Every structure is written in structure tokens, then in C-alpha cells.
Amino acid sequence: MSGHPFSTPVASRLEEPPAGTSVHQVLELVGDKLAATEQVLRCHLESDVPFIEDAGRYLADSGGKRMRPALLLLAARLLGHDSEEEVTYAAVVEFIHTATLIHDDIIDHSDLRRGRETVNRRWGNSLTVLLGDWIYTKAMRMALAHDNLEVIRQLTNATLRMTEGEMLSLERLGSIDLSVEEYFSIIDRKTAYLFSAACSIPCLIRPAHPEGAIPLRSYGRALGNCFQLVDDLLDFTASQGELGKPVLSDLKEGKLTLPLLLLLPRVTPKQRQLVQFVLEDRAFERTTAQEILDLVDSEGTLAEVEHMARAFADEAREALAFFPPSDARSALEIAPEFVLNRRS
Amino acid sequence: MSGHPFSTPVASRLEEPPAGTSVHQVLELVGDKLAATEQVLRCHLESDVPFIEDAGRYLADSGGKRMRPALLLLAARLLGHDSEEEVTYAAVVEFIHTATLIHDDIIDHSDLRRGRETVNRRWGNSLTVLLGDWIYTKAMRMALAHDNLEVIRQLTNATLRMTEGEMLSLERLGSIDLSVEEYFSIIDRKTAYLFSAACSIPCLIRPAHPEGAIPLRSYGRALGNCFQLVDDLLDFTASQGELGKPVLSDLKEGKLTLPLLLLLPRVTPKQRQLVQFVLEDRAFERTTAQEILDLVDSEGTLAEVEHMARAFADEAREALAFFPPSDARSALEIAPEFVLNRRS
Numbered sequence: 001m002s003g004h005p006f007s008t009p010v011a012s013r014l015e016e017p018p019a020g021t022s023v024h025q026v027l028e029l030v031g032d033k034l035a036a037t038e039q040v041l042r043c044h045l046e047s048d049v050p051f052i053e054d055a056g057r058y059l060a061d062s063g064g065k066r067m068r069p070a071l072l073l074l075a076a077r078l079l080g081h082d083s084e085e086e087v088t089y090a091a092v093v094e095f096i097h098t099a100t101l102i103h104d105d106i107i108d109h110s111d112l113r114r115g116r117e118t119v120n121r122r123w124g125n126s127l128t129v130l131l132g133d134w135i136y137t138k139a140m141r142m143a144l145a146h147d148n149l150e151v152i153r154q155l156t157n158a159t160l161r162m163t164e165g166e167m168l169s170l171e172r173l174g175s176i177d178l179s180v181e182e183y184f185s186i187i188d189r190k191t192a193y194l195f196s197a198a199c200s201i202p203c204l205i206r207p208a209h210p211e212g213a214i215p216l217r218s219y220g221r222a223l224g225n226c227f228q229l230v231d232d233l234l235d236f237t238a239s240q241g242e243l244g245k246p247v248l249s250d251l252k253e254g255k256l257t258l259p260l261l262l263l264l265p266r267v268t269p270k271q272r273q274l275v276q277f278v279l280e281d282r283a284f285e286r287t288t289a290q291e292i293l294d295l296v297d298s299e300g301t302l303a304e305v306e307h308m309a310r311a312f313a314d315e316a317r318e319a320l321a322f323f324p325p326s327d328a329r330s331a332l333e334i335a336p337e338f339v340l341n342r343r344s
Numbered sequence: 345m346s347g348h349p350f351s352t353p354v355a356s357r358l359e360e361p362p363a364g365t366s367v368h369q370v371l372e373l374v375g376d377k378l379a380a381t382e383q384v385l386r387c388h389l390e391s392d393v394p395f396i397e398d399a400g401r402y403l404a405d406s407g408g409k410r411m412r413p414a415l416l417l418l419a420a421r422l423l424g425h426d427s428e429e430e431v432t433y434a435a436v437v438e439f440i441h442t443a444t445l446i447h448d449d450i451i452d453h454s455d456l457r458r459g460r461e462t463v464n465r466r467w468g469n470s471l472t473v474l475l476g477d478w479i480y481t482k483a484m485r486m487a488l489a490h491d492n493l494e495v496i497r498q499l500t501n502a503t504l505r506m507t508e509g510e511m512l513s514l515e516r517l518g519s520i521d522l523s524v525e526e527y528f529s530i531i532d533r534k535t536a537y538l539f540s541a542a543c544s545i546p547c548l549i550r551p552a553h554p555e556g557a558i559p560l561r562s563y564g565r566a567l568g569n570c571f572q573l574v575d576d577l578l579d580f581t582a583s584q585g586e587l588g589k590p591v592l593s594d595l596k597e598g599k600l601t602l603p604l605l606l607l608l609p610r611v612t613p614k615q616r617q618l619v620q621f622v623l624e625d626r627a628f629e630r631t632t633a634q635e636i637l638d639l640v641d642s643e644g645t646l647a648e649v650e651h652m653a654r655a656f657a658d659e660a661r662e663a664l665a666f667f668p669p670s671d672a673r674s675a676l677e678i679a680p681e682f683v684l685n686r687r688s
Contacts, residue, residue, distance in 0.1 A: 047508070049508045049511050049512060049515075050515065051511050051515055052508070052511065103473050103474070103477060106469075106470070106473060107470040107473060107474070125450075125469070126450070126451040126514055127511060127514055127515075129447050129450060129451060129473055129476075130447070130451070130507050130510055130511045130514070131511075132473075132477075133447060133476075133477075133480070133503075133507045134504065134507040134508065134511070136477070136480075136481075137480075137500050137503045137504050137507060138504065140484060140496070140500045141497070141500040141501070141504060144493060144496060144497050144500065147493055149488060149491055149493055149496075152484070152488060152493075152496060153485070153488050156481050156484045156485040156488065157485070159477075159481045160478065160481050160482065160485060163474050163477045163478040163481060164391070164393045164396070164478065166474055167393050167395050167396065167471060167474045167475075167478070168393060170470055170471055170474070171393075171394065171395055171471075
């Protein structure tokens with residue numbers, strides 16, 4: 001992949017993050033609370049069922065970006081909260097995300113996640129179905145600790161939307177006629193809703209800040225869409241070593257993402273057929289990954305998608321104008337930049 | 345199977361149900377509310393996702409005994425409740441039960457349930473994993489309608505226990521050295537907890553009846569254990585036509601149930617090996633179903649298990665002595681008899 005126009009981070013060629021800021025500095029604001037979240041995650045993966053103990057430890061050691069917990073904790077700080085409650089919810093959204101990934105990896109027959117064997121690969125599908133169920137239910141049980149019904153409502157709504165998004169995606173798997181509209185409906189449900197819930201749940205912590213719900217929901221939703229578009233781009237631009245999973249894996253799984261959706265109406269029937277081949281074969285048999293990458297390069301749709309991702313990032317930042325300036329607001333303003341710059 | 349000592353209903357040879365009572369009369373007490381529950385179930389299976397619509401209709405038409413809703417509604421009546429709230433929870437426990445069955449059928453590779461193709465057989469494992477997730481989350485969302493946190497807590501606790509029970513069962517699948525203690529720990533989690541939750545949740549409906557929680561929980565748990573023992577017996581005694589699934593299917597799936605667990609310490613190594621063959625082959629290749637049935641008959645362990653099921657039924661009934669006599673108490677007293685007599 002070296003020499004590929006996107007082998008530098010997605011956004012870095014357009015604009016550097018604001019001077020003097022780094023992921024480290026942004027996360028420092030909620031560093032103690034992120035560490036506390038990690039403790040809560042580990043502690044709630046303990047069980048008298050041997051498999052939960054083993055798989056729980058494996059998952060806790062697998063890392064992850066903890067993006068949803070960090071956003072939730074920053075939003076809580078933005079609203080002036082400082083309690084155990086936001087730490088609980090930070091762990092809860094990470095658990096819900098984890099449960100979803102676990103089930104998605106079964107469905108996608110994925111063998112690798114974050115450079116390690118997936119749970120399904122290691123323990124088989126049956127135990128993995130149950131582990132996802134258990135972690136999701138555990139998340140709900142944890143969230144109940146603070147007697148805040150509205151939070152549970154938001155979490156169940158987000159989970160319903162995520163499950164529906166995954167179903168819609170699965171029903172259209174391998175279809176070359178997926179529309180851009182359908183694509184956005186899928187990523188909105190699959191990704192953006194949970195980001196939106198993570199960012200707006202702090203408004204429900206008492207003393208409640210109902211006035212912050214709309215801007216924080218908009219922020220989360222736009223950032224979630226941005227995150228997903230970057231995810232789609234990375235499948236074209238990152239190397240396997242960076243991503244922990246094979247490149248062009250979406251297409252090989254039968255999933256058309258935005259760079260190809262924008263490309264298809266513009267190419268010749270013969271070129272279109274190359275994409276169709278991969279969707280049918282679920283492998284590069286009748287074409288090569290390089291041929292698909294060259295096609296995408298020739299039409300420049302990666303740059304278009306990057307442009308759209310940047311527009312979502314701007315939309316997210318703009319939603320924050322509602323709040324007075326603060327360290328938390330600055331951190332949330334910088335977050336989209338890191339999403340655009342992420343390599344994995 | 346004709347001529348088999350258990351080809352008559354499990355309990356009918358010992359004792360007839362109290363004169364003048366029938367399932368019909370028992371259910372009549374809560375007939376309107378069961379009908380309302382059915383409406384709620386159907387209405388909440390509607391969705392803008394085509395697959396949920398299709399599979400939801402299929403599930404709603406598949407029937408089911410609605411035992412947990414009926415128990416919940418009878419317990420609510422026992423406590424003097426008469427509101428929409430118990431109807432919601434009746435639908436919720438049936439949804440949780442359904443979600444669990446859907447995931448269990450994936451795990452057990454089951455093709456048939458209630459005489460019809462399973463969801464996994466019809467729509468494949470991937471969509472079925474998601475349907476189970478969706479129905480469970482929907483159940484939680486429905487339960488939230490009455491702002492009763494303690495109910496949600498009970499439901500999540502029961503779901504965690506059910507998932508753990510299924511994991512424990514799966515981890516010991518095919519093991520001939522499963523202990524009777526492990527067996528009871530599994531069925532307690534897999535079956536009895538949700539019965540217990542269904543029977544005791546009405547204590548949390550306002551005006552709350554905390555004093556009823558212990559007897560109703562005991563009732564539900566004993567009845568759940570009774571139900572599961574009868575389920576295990578039916579796998580030996582019912583015909584495929586009655587049960588909607590093949591006979592001795594538990595053993596063929598690698599699951600040792602109580603009739604065999606009691607038998608194994610008493611038989612010769614050679615006889616023990618016959619059971620081992622089926623656990624290994626997951627089929628009747630090196631022995632026949634009839635050979636296993638004859639072995640069980642010769643040691644009389646079906647009658648022992650039936651005796652234990654009856655003891656649980658008695659325990660359930662005794663827990664009701666806490667409550668003053670009423671039509672609902674009479675109905676709950678008779679319920680164990682129907683559990684003992686059920687043929688499918």
C-alpha cells in the first residue's frame with residue numbers, strides 16, 4: 001500500500017489539528033475518569049461462570065479506543081458533572097458497543113479484531129452469542145445502579161437502532177444496487193445513534209440539563225457519521241498491520257461502502273462487473289484488490305468521502321457553539337479532528 | 345412408543361387434577377388479559393425493518409403455551425391488581441423467553457420448534473442472532489413504559505441467570521461426568537429464575553406488595569424446576585408428533601438430563617458406554633434410541649424424576665398457603681398439576 005495517496009492519515013493533508021493539542025492533552029481532562037471506567041469494565045466482567053471469566057479477561061486485554069466512554073465523560077464535564085454516575089454510564093456504553101461487536105463478528109464471520117483472534121474464532125459461535133447477550137444485559141444491570149430511568153430508555157433505544165441497522169445491512173449484503181440513502185440509513189442506526197446517546201446521556205444526570213440534549217445529540221450523531229465514513233475509508237487506505245484486519249474486507253464481506261457507492265454510477269458496465277465479482281465471490285478471484293483500488297483512485301471518490309467526513313466533523317463542532325467556552329468544549333471541538341486522523 | 349409406561353401423561357397415573365377444574369377454567373380468570381397480552385406481543389413485533397415484520401409475524405403465529413404470562417397475570421390477580429401494567433409485563437416475560445429460545449435454537453442447531461421450522465433454519469443464523477437481540481431489547485423498552493425500575497432490575501437479573509445457565513450447559517455439553525448438582529444449577533438458572541421473576545414481578549406493581557415476594561418467588565422457582573423436569577421426561581416419553589421435535593433430542597444434542605444422570609452410576613461400564621456413544625456421535629449410530637429407553641426403563645429413573653417433579657409441584661403449592669384463599673390462589677394451586685400433565 002505504500003505510495004497510495006491515502007497512506008498518510010485521512011485528514012492530515014488538508015489541515016493539521018489546532019496547534020498545541022494532542023490526544024494526550026484532550027484525554028488528560030478525563031484521564032482519571034477513563035481509568036476509573038477501565039476498572040469498572042474489568043470488575044463487571046468477573047463471574048462464577050468460567051467462560052465469562054476467561055473471555056472477559058481476553059476482551060479487557062484487547063484494548064479498544066474507548067471513544068464512546070471518552071466522549072460521554074467529556075460531555076459530562078462540559079455540563080459540570082463530577083460523580084460516579086458518568087463513570088458507570090461510560091462503562092455501560094463501552095459494554096453495549098462491545099456486545100454489538102461480538103455479535104457482528106459472528107455475523108461477518110470475522111477472525112480478527114484489533115489484531116487479535118475474535119471471540120467467535122477462539123471460542124466458537126455458540127458461546128459467543130451468549131457472551132454478547134450476557135455483556136449487553138450486564139450493561140443494562142450496571143446502568144440501573146443510579147435509578148435513572150430515562151438513561152435506560154436512551155440506551156435501549158440506541159440498541160434497538162443498532163440492531164436494526166445491522167439487520168438492514170445484512171439484508172442488503174452482496175447487493176450492488178444499494179442506494180446512498182440506504183447506506184446512510186444503515187450507518188446512522190449502526191454507529192451514529194450510540195455516539196449520540198453517549199454524548200447526550202450526561203444531560204440526564206441530575207441536576208439534569210435538558211437544554212443541552214439537542215446540541216449534544218447533534219454533536220454525537222454528526223461525529224458518529226464522520227467516524228463511520230473514516231472507517232469506510234480506512235478499509236481502502238490502511239494497511240492490514242495498522243487496522244488489525246485485512247484491507248478491503250468490507251467489500252470481501254459483501255458490503256458496499258460509500259467510496260464504491262459513489263463510484264458505481266460513473267464507471268463502465270465492465271468496471272462495475274469487477275465490483276460485482278467480489279460481491280459474488282466474497283473473494284478476489286476474478287479481479288484483484290489493486291484493480292478495485294485503482295478504479296477508486298481514478299474516480300477520486302475517496303477524496304469525496306473524505307470531504308463528506310470533514311463536513312460531518314464541522315457540523316459536530318458547530319453544534320458545540322451552544323455551550324460557553326470551557327476546557328471540555330475545546331476538547332470536544334478537537335475530537336472530530338482525531339476521528340478524521342485516526343489510522344485504526 | 346406405544347405401550348411405553350410413560351405414553352400416558354406424566355402425572356395422570358398418580359393423581360387426577362382436582363375435580364371440576366380444567367386448563368380452560370384456570371385460564372378463564374385471566375382470559376381477557378391473556379388476549380390483551382397477545383395483542384401487545386403482536387403490536388410490538390411491527391417494524392419498518394422488513395425482516396422483523398416477517399419473522400415477527402411468523403413467531404406470533406407459532407403459538408406457544410404462554411405459561412409465563414399466564415402465571416404473571418394470575419399472580420397479579422392474587423395481589424388484587426387490575427391494570428395495563430401487568431399486561432405489559434406479561435408480554436415482556438414472553439418476549440424475553442422468546443428471545444432466549446431463538447438464541448438457544450441457534451446454539452443447539454435446532455431445526456424444529458413447536459412443529460415448525462425454527463427461525464435459524466428459515467432465515468439463517470446471522471439474522472436470527474440479531475432478531476434475538478432485538479426482541480430482548482424491545483422487551484426492556486416495553487417494560488420501561490411504567491417507570492418501575494425494580495421490575496427492570498428483576499428482569500435483567502433473570503436474563504443474566506438464564507444466559508449463564510445456557511453457557512454452563514454448553515460448556516458441559518457431551519460430558520458424561522456432569523453431576524446432579526451441576527444439572528440443578530443449570531436448570532435453576534435456565535428455567536426457574538424466569539418463572540420466579542414472572543410470578544413475583546406483580547409484587548412490584550404499585551401499590552406494592554413486598555410481603556408477597558418471597559412466597560411468590562418460591563412458588564415460581566419450584567414450578568420452574570418442576571416444568572424443566574417434566575420437559576426432560578417428555579424427551580423420553582412423548583412422540584415426535586406431540587412434542588414437535590425428535591424424541592431423545594436432548595441426548596442427541598449432547599445434553600445429559602436427570603433420568604440419565606440418575607441412571608449412570610447404577611449401570612455396567614458397557615451400558616454406560618452406550619450413552620457415551622450417543623454423546624460422542626450426536627446420533628444413534630453405535631446404539632439405538634430403543635436400547636437407551638430400555639435401559640432407562642429397567643432402572644426406573646423416569647419414575648424417580650417424576651417423583652421429584654411432583655415434590656417441586658407440592659413445594660410450589662405450599663408456598664401459596666401464605667395467601668388467603670381466592671380464585672387466583674386456587675388457579676395457581678392447580679397450575680403445577682397442568683405442568684405435570686402437559687404433553688408438549
